Amino acid sequence: MKKVLLALVASMMMLLFAGCGSKETLKIYLPGEYMSDDLVPNFEKEYGCKVDVELFDSNEMMYTKLMAGDSYDVLIPSDYMIERLIKEDMLQKLDLSKISNMDVIVDSLKTSPLNDFDADNSYSVPYFWGTVGIVYNKNNVSIEDLENEGYGIFKDTKYKGQIYMYDSERDSFMIALKNLGYSMNTDSEEEISAAYDWLVELNKTMEPIFVTDEVIDNMAQGRKDLAIVYSGDAAYILDENEDMGFFTPEEGTNLWVDAMVIPKNASNVDLAHKFIDFVLTYDESYANTESVGYTSVNKAVYEAVTGADGLYEGNDAYIPRTDNANDEVFHDNEVIRKKISELWIKVKATN
Amino acid sequence: MIAIPMFLILLYAFTKEGNSVTRFAFSLVNFKRFLTDTVFLEVLYRSLRIAIETTVICILLGYPAAYYIAKSSETLKMRWVLLITLPTWINMLVRTYAWTGILQDDGIINSILGFFHFAPVKFMYTDFAVILGMVYNFLPFMIIQIYTSLTKMDVSLLEAAADLGANRRMSFLKVTLPLSMPGIISGITLVFLPAVSSFFIPRMLGGGNYVMVGTLIESQFLTAGDWNFGSAVSLVMAVIIMISMYITKKVDKGEQLEGGVK
Numbered sequence: 353m354k355k356v357l358l359a360l361v362a363s364m365m366m367l368l369f370a371g372c373g374s375k376e377t378l379k380i381y382l383p384g385e386y387m388s389d390d391l392v393p394n395f396e397k398e399y400g401c402k403v404d405v406e407l408f409d410s411n412e413m414m415y416t417k418l419m420a421g422d423s424y425d426v427l428i429p430s431d432y433m434i435e436r437l438i439k440e441d442m443l444q445k446l447d448l449s450k451i452s453n454m455d456v457i458v459d460s461l462k463t464s465p466l467n468d469f470d471a472d473n474s475y476s477v478p479y480f481w482g483t484v485g486i487v488y489n490k491n492n493v494s495i496e497d498l499e500n501e502g503y504g505i506f507k508d509t510k511y512k513g514q515i516y517m518y519d520s521e522r523d524s525f526m527i528a529l530k531n532l533g534y535s536m537n538t539d540s541e542e543e544i545s546a547a548y549d550w551l552v553e554l555n556k557t558m559e560p561i562f563v564t565d566e567v568i569d570n571m572a573q574g575r576k577d578l579a580i581v582y583s584g585d586a587a588y589i590l591d592e593n594e595d596m597g598f599f600t601p602e603e604g605t606n607l608w609v610d611a612m613v614i615p616k617n618a619s620n621v622d623l624a625h626k627f628i629d630f631v632l633t634y635d636e637s638y639a640n641t642e643s644v645g646y647t648s649v650n651k652a653v654y655e656a657v658t659g660a661d662g663l664y665e666g667n668d669a670y671i672p673r674t675d676n677a678n679d680e681v682f683h684d685n686e687v688i689r690k691k692i693s694e695l696w697i698k699v700k701a702t703n
Numbered sequence: 704m705i706a707i708p709m710f711l712i713l714l715y716a717f718t719k720e721g722n723s724v725t726r727f728a729f730s731l732v733n734f735k736r737f738l739t740d741t742v743f744l745e746v747l748y749r750s751l752r753i754a755i756e757t758t759v760i761c762i763l764l765g766y767p768a769a770y771y772i773a774k775s776s777e778t779l780k781m782r783w784v785l786l787i788t789l790p791t792w793i794n795m796l797v798r799t800y801a802w803t804g805i806l807q808d809d810g811i812i813n814s815i816l817g818f819f820h821f822a823p824v825k826f827m828y829t830d831f832a833v834i835l836g837m838v839y840n841f842l843p844f845m846i847i848q849i850y851t852s853l854t855k856m857d858v859s860l861l862e863a864a865a866d867l868g869a870n871r872r873m874s875f876l877k878v879t880l881p882l883s884m885p886g887i888i889s890g891i892t893l894v895f896l897p898a899v900s901s902f903f904i905p906r907m908l909g910g911g912n913y914v915m916v917g918t919l920i921e922s923q924f925l926t927a928g929d930w931n932f933g934s935a936v937s938l939v940m941a942v943i944i945m946i947s948m949y950i951t952k953k954v955d956k957g958e959q960l961e962g963g964v965k
Binding site for chain 2: 409410412413415416517519521555560561562563564566573575690693694696697698699700701702703
């Protein structure tokens with residue numbers, strides 16, 4: 353009896369392994385809460401494969417794992433990180449003939465400055481795009497203050513104890529540099545050190561709380577009056593809480609694109625191309641932007657959700673500003689990157 | 704297997720950035736940067752202060768609890784131990800997230816306060832919240848350690864003390880406490896170590912600008928990408944911890960000796 357049972361179990365195991373073996377596996381690595389829950393199951397069904405999803409908190413964290421030798425088939429990092437990965441020869445060139453949906457992409461993403469990091473899509477296909485701005489409680493913050501002070505409102509003691517800062521060195525230094533009238537891609541020591549002083553003073557005088565993704569829930573609940581938020585998260589917050597507004601200061605902001613890339617060490621390149629193409633389809637793009645709140649790169653979807661009766665009609669945060677000369681895209685610069693991250697931990701620790 | 708990562712940390716800590724496999728530039732620059740910057744020293748001071756406060760509170764709460772459990776009946780004992788270890792079965796991350804819901808400005812406690820028309824109290828993003836989170840997470844380790852050493856104690860020693868005329872307070876101070884000292888010491892180790900290097904609890908309950916040494920190390924590895932500086936900071940921490948362990952061991956031995964002589 354025991355032997356029969358053992359044989360049964362063994363044969364079942366073999367069946368199980370055989371089943372696994374026939375299925376291809378795609379490994380994707382992307383930011384948390386950045387994809388509709390249905391996308392992966394839909395893709396698995398369509399192509400009869402298995403998808404392993406891993407999530408990261410920041411581009412830098414993703415970079416660390418990649419450097420440690422982890423292998424993935426598709427990554428979704430930001431523009432400046434893609435620039436760095438291209439520079440360091442970590443990505444492989446895409447076979448654009450395998451991506452039939454390339455022509456659906458929004459025009460602004462095919463022109464400078466938004467495509468500066470990879471002008472002819474040799475390495476990357478856009479995923480979501482947007483800006484960084486201020487979410488504010490319309491009942492407690494006057495729009496005049498915002499218009500007059502711009503990012504300076506985060507140092508206006510009238511709003512002391514009422515602010516969330518975003519716990520990211522790039523975004524915080526962007527705000528400080530823009531408020532001081534400098535380029536966020538500056539490599540001037542004095543300008544960076546002035547921005548450092550700006551942030552230290554803010555941390556000392558304004559009782560800010562530095563948060564990352566918690567800002568979404570906290571602002572949707574209206575726990576504070578002012579916060580630095582990515583446009584896509586802001587679109588979600590505005591959708592949840594009608595007291596909240598979105599403001600992009602005239603001083604300029606960070607225009608950004610997150611895009612899909614295939615690293616050099618990918619093991620399933622063909623399936624990776626299929627995945628990228630699948631994400632761009634109208635239905636998947638629509639479901640994705642609907643569930644996440646970030647701006648779609650698919651032209652038809654973008655027009656449908658921002659048009660009359662669209663999902664994000666009249667939602668200021670959903671439509672990225674593309675007509676302000678002060679807005680910039682981040683560029684990777686090793687010297688500044690080190691300098692800023694060294695200063696950032698000191699900004700946070702000074703209080 | 705254990706030694707290789709340790710060796711790598713040593714190597715990173717004593718070298719400058721940008722090493723190739725074949726060429727190392729040995730340097731003390733990472734240590735200098737950490738130990739000469741007042742901002743980093745403040746971070747170090749804050750971490751030690753929070754960890755010591757957490758440990759002291761854990762002893763003050765843990766000892767009576769362990770004492771009570773050790774004195775209860777066998778079935779009750781099992782139940783108490785189970786209840787105390789139960790929370791540790793759930794991921795620490797989840798339990799800490801739960802506290803944010805309780806302590807939030809519009810969280811459970813403040814809702815109750817509001818119901819009775821009390822002014823809301825700011826709990827989140829304060830020292831209080833961070834220490835509470837740590838005590839909550841690490842208290843079970845303290846209780847279990849002290850409890851174990853108390854149950855191992857020979858009860859006849861207490862009878863002997865009573866025979867010799869010691870009252871309950873005397874026999875506690877002269878017999879029970881010294882004999883449970885090893886439990887307290889290992890409890891201190893199990894609470895102080897994770898508390899001083901914790902980065903998740905301060906970030907969740909203290910906010911991103913509540914920087915402790917654990918946060919500093921984590922950021923050097925995950926965002927700043929400066930593994931050399933990160934390794935140097937971890938090494939400084941390791942040395943501080945080793946010294947404090949050595950001192951506690953010494954104190955422990957001294958007290959046992961003292962107890963023996965008297």
